[in-house]
Amino acid sequence: MLRLTAGRVGSLLTRRATAALSTSSARMASHGHEVSETVDMSQPLYWDRLDTPLPDRPFKDIVSAADKSLKQKEKGPWSQLTKEEKIALYRLMFCQTYAEMKKPSSEWKTVMGGIFIFLGFTGLVVWWQSIYGKSIILFLVFFRLQTKPDTMTRHGTKSRAVNKINSGSVAFKLHTR
Known part of the structure; x- marks a missing residue:
C-alpha cells in the first residue's frame, strides 16, 4: 500500500514539475483550455464563395516587395504583363479560382x-x-x-x-x- 501511494506522489510531483517548466500556452492546452485566435467580426473578411464574386477584402493584405512592384506594374498597360504576372496578381486578390471552387470533393x-x-x-x-x-x-x-x-x-x-x-x-x- 505504501509503494502505491509513493508511486502516485512521485507521478504527481513529476507532472507538476513538467507543467511548471513548460510554456504557458502548453499548460493551457494541457488543461483542456484551447488557445484560439480571436477574429474581429467588425472588420471586412475574406472568403471564397461562388455566390459572392468579390469578397470584402483581398486575399493577401500584407504584400512583399516583389508584390508591391507587381502592383505598380499593374497600373500600366496590361499588354506588357506576362501570363505568370497576371496569375500572380490574381492570387493576390483571390485564393481560389472558380474552377477550384467548383472542383468536386471526396x-x-x-x-x-x-x-x-x-x-x-x-x-x-x-x-x-x-x-x-x-x-x-x-x-x-x-x-x-x-x-x-x-x-x-x-x-x-x-x-x-x-x-x-x-x-x-x-x-x-x-x-x-
Whole structure:
C-alpha cells in the first residue's frame, strides 16, 4: 500500500514539475483550455464563395516587395504583363479560382461508407433475428404465460366474475369485465 501511494506522489510531483517548466500556452492546452485566435467580426473578411464574386477584402493584405512592384506594374498597360504576372496578381486578390471552387470533393465516399456500414449492421441484426428471434419470442411468450395475473385467462382476456346483488326479493347478476 505504501509503494502505491509513493508511486502516485512521485507521478504527481513529476507532472507538476513538467507543467511548471513548460510554456504557458502548453499548460493551457494541457488543461483542456484551447488557445484560439480571436477574429474581429467588425472588420471586412475574406472568403471564397461562388455566390459572392468579390469578397470584402483581398486575399493577401500584407504584400512583399516583389508584390508591391507587381502592383505598380499593374497600373500600366496590361499588354506588357506576362501570363505568370497576371496569375500572380490574381492570387493576390483571390485564393481560389472558380474552377477550384467548383472542383468536386471526396465527401461522397465518406457518406456512402457510412450508409454501407449502417446497412451492413442492419443486415446482421436481421440475420441474427431470423436465426434466434423465434426462440426468443417463444421463450418470452412461455414466460409471459407462466407469470400471468390471476384475472387473466390463457387467451389474454379477463375472466367473467359474476357478482350477485340481493335487492329485496329480486336478485341481480352483474357481469364485470
